[in-house]
Amino acid sequence: xxxxxxxxxxxxxxxxxxxxxxxxxxxxxxxxxxxxxxxxxxxxxxxxxxxxxxxxxxxxxxxxxxxxxxxxxxxxxxxxxxxxxxxxxxxxxxxxxxxxxxxxxxxxxxxxxxxxxxxxxxxxxxxxxxxxxxxxxxxxxxxxxxxxxxxxxxxxxxxxxxxxxxxxxxxxxxxxxxxxxxxxxxxxxxxxxxxxxxxxxxxxxxxxxxxxxxxxxxxxxxxxxxxxxxxxxxxxxxxxxxxxxxxxxxxxxxxxxxxxxxxxxxxxxxxxxxxxxxxxxxxxxxxxxxxxxxxxxxxxxxxxxxxxxxxxxxxxxxxxxxxxxxxxxxxxxxxxxxxxxxxxxxxxxxxxxxxxxxxxxxxxxxxxxxxxxxxxxxxxxxxxxxxxxxxxxxxxxxxxxxxxxxxxxxxxxxxxxxxxxxxxxxxxxxxxxxxxx
Numbered sequence: 062x063x064x065x066x067x068x069x070x071x072x073x074x075x076x077x078x079x080x081x082x083x084x085x086x087x088x089x090x091x092x093x094x095x096x097x098x099x100x101x102x103x104x105x106x107x108x109x110x111x112x113x114x115x116x117x118x119x120x121x122x123x124x125x126x127x128x129x130x131x132x133x134x135x136x137x138x139x140x141x142x143x144x145x146x147x148x149x150x151x152x153x154x155x156x157x158x159x160x161x162x163x164x165x166x167x168x169x170x171x172x173x174x175x176x177x178x179x180x181x182x183x184x185x186x187x188x189x190x191x192x193x194x195x196x197x198x199x200x201x202x203x204x205x206x207x208x209x210x211x212x213x214x215x216x217x218x219x220x221x222x223x224x225x226x227x228x229x230x231x232x233x234x235x236x237x238x239x240x241x242x243x244x245x246x247x248x249x250x251x252x253x254x255x256x257x258x259x260x261x262x263x264x265x266x267x268x269x270x271x272x273x274x275x276x277x278x279x280x281x282x283x284x285x286x287x288x289x290x291x292x293x294x295x296x297x298x299x300x301x302x303x304x305x306x307x308x309x310x311x312x313x314x315x316x317x318x319x320x321x322x323x324x325x326x327x328x329x330x331x332x333x334x335x336x337x338x339x340x341x342x343x344x345x346x347x348x349x350x351x352x353x354x355x356x357x358x359x360x361x362x363x364x365x366x367x368x369x370x371x372x373x374x375x376x377x378x379x380x381x382x383x384x385x386x387x388x389x390x391x392x393x394x395x396x397x398x399x400x401x402x403x404x405x406x407x408x409x410x411x412x413x414x415x416x417x418x419x420x421x422x423x424x425x426x427x428x429x430x431x432x433x434x435x436x437x438x439x440x441x442x443x444x445x446x447x448x449x450x451x452x453x454x455x456x457x458x459x460x461x462x463x464x465x466x467x468x469x470x471x472x473x474x475x476x477x478x479x480x481x482x483x484x485x486x487x488x489x490x491x492x493x494x495x496x497x498x
Contacts, residue, residue, distance in 0.1 A: 071096075071145030075155055082118030089144070090121045094153050097142040112271040115282045115404070120154040123163075123409035124275055126170065127443050130244050158408045162464055166410040166441075169456060173442060178453055181446040186240045189231055193258070197224045204367045218376055222383025228258040229388060230431025236266050239446045256352025257359070261337050264346045274443050278396055278416035279404040285392075286401065292316075292323055293484065296401025300487040304494025314492040317485035324393075329385035330378060391429070394420065394476035395436035398483040399469075411466060413440040418469035420476045422451060429473075437468065 073089075073096050081089035087100040090113070099106070099113055106113045108128065116124060129135050147153065154163055173179060200220035207213035234240050235251035252263045269284050276282035280289065280299055294300040294313040303313075311319075341350045364373055400415045407415070420426055420434035427434060432447035438457060439450065461468040471479070 072148035073145055074148055074151055079118045079155075083114055088114060088117035090116045090119060091147065091154075092120075092122050092125050092139075094147045095143055096145045096147065097139060098144045099142060102142055108271050109268045111268070111282075112275050115272065115276050115279075119406050120158075122154070123166070126167075127409070127441075128271065128274075130238050130242070130444060155406060157406070159411075159464070162408050162410055165460060165463070166408070169460060170442075172456065173445070173453055176452070178449040179442070179445055181240055181242065182448055183240070185446070185448050186231070186234065189227075190254075193224055193227050193231065196220050196227070197258075200224065201363060201367070204364070209368055209372060214372070214376065215379075218379035219383060221376070221380035222387065225259060225380055225384035226387040227431070228254055229384070230433070232259065232261075232263075232266065233270075233431060233433075234447060236263065236270060238444050252349070252352050256349060257355045260353050260356035260360075261333075262341045262346055262349035262353060264344065264349050265337050265340045268340075274440060276404055277413060277440060278399060278401045280401065282404050285396065289401075293320070294487050294491040295397065296487060297490055298402050300491040301494045301498075304491040304496075305498050307495060309495065314488040316488045317481045320481065320484055325386040325389040326382060327385070328389050330381040334381060390477055390480070391431075391433055393480050394473075395433065398476075398479040410441065410460070411464075413437065414461065414466050414468070416440070418471065418476070420473050421470055426473055434473070 078089050078091060078096065081087045081098075081100075083100075083103075087098060088103060089096055089098055089100075091097070099117065103110045103114045103117075113121075125135075126132070152160065154160075197220075200217045203213050203217045203220065232251055232255035235247050235254055238244055238247040240250065241247050248263070251266075255261050255263050255266060273283050273285050278286065278296070280286050280296075286295060289295040289299060290303050290308060291310050293311070293316050294303050300313070337353070338350075340346070341353070360377065361373065364376060368376060395417050399418055405412075414437060417436045417440050419437050420430065422434060432450055433439065435447070435450035435454070438445065438453050439447070441457065442453065445453070458468050460466075
């Protein structure tokens with residue numbers, strides 16, 4: 062091919078593109094048949110280096126559409142990365158993917174947009190923020206009016222833990238750009254909610270969470286699986302693989318028991334609470350650090366008038382413990398019991414359905430989980446405002462029926478129990494492989 066040939070004239074095959082997966086070569090990806098070289102850009106990618114790199118060597122059309130609000134603006138920044146297009150005899154996506162399924166989902170996406178299901182109801186989110194702030198105020202008033210005896214202290218801690226959990230769901234909405242029509246407004250308010258109301262950095266959440274959405278339950282790409290294999294053996298295939306290799310970092314056959322120690326009680330207060338500070342300092346995210354500091358100043362100043370130092374730290378620890386339990390049970394009930402494997406580069410629709418399940422809708426379940434009981438719909442359409450999830454459910458179920466893909470939905474307590482059952486099953490598979498294979 063001549064060096065003077067312009068980028069739009071260059072044509073590539075999927076075999077060429079698959080070689081540019083970033084492992085030992087350049088990083089290319091495909092969006093709407095156009096081939097982009099992200100070998101250098103990935104480090105400057107606003108959503109993080111890893112999330113875009115996870116699609117190196119693959120078609121990224123569906124995740125690109127799913128994650129970006131203003132696609133026209135984003136495409137302007139992509140122009141310098143364009144190196145060519147797929148050859149005319151090449152399909153628009155990898156040959157291993159189901160052509161009809163991909164096309165049907167893209168038609169479903171277009172239908173969702175026409176129905177206005179990606180448009181947020183700002184009143185819904187405003188009232189949601191007000192209810193969080195009111196709970197925060199009531200927690201303080203409880204100690205101010207009733208004193209710091211055991212019952213008011215515990216009740217205030219419960220309210221503060223609820224504030225943290227609910228603020229966590231709201232920052233999740235903002236991080237997914239589903240509260241405002243403009244990305245910049247979502248980013249600005251996101252920093253306030255996650256930084257000032259929760260004491261965590263928006264940059265860390267973006268770095269971590271978008272990887273999870275891009276490749277859910279894909280080992281080495283979904284950071285939610287980083288606890289494998291150091292603490293837990295996850296998924297049937299990975300657990301057997303671990304056993305065959307005779308690797309034992311923990312007694313995995315008992316992981317369904319020590320999950321109650323290392324999981325819900327410990328994740329936030331003993332790990333994330335401290336890791337987020339390391340993250341922002343290491344990456345020099347000083348604006349995020351400033352927002353985080355305002356949370357601690359506000360909390361310790363307002364409650365120092367009501368509690369002695371010892372009780373003040375006890376209250377803070379209590380709210381983190383409550384938040385941790387809430388966060389772990391809700392976020393893991395949709396994924397841990399599902400298929401966990403290496404990246405198979407499946408269709409966007411089937412990849413999300415294999416890795417996620419729902420919990421039955423009810424007023425309590427919606428509120429308690431921040432509408433993450435609609436995990437399937439949320440993963441298919443990450444920027445969709447949560448109040449619209451139920452509206453798209455019939456369309457998603459219909460598509461699942463058409464292609465024989467299981468749409469899982471279960472009661473809340475069953476979903477919690479399935480986490481433990483899944484850990485028990487994978488632990489037993491590991492032990493059998495470890496002892497006999």
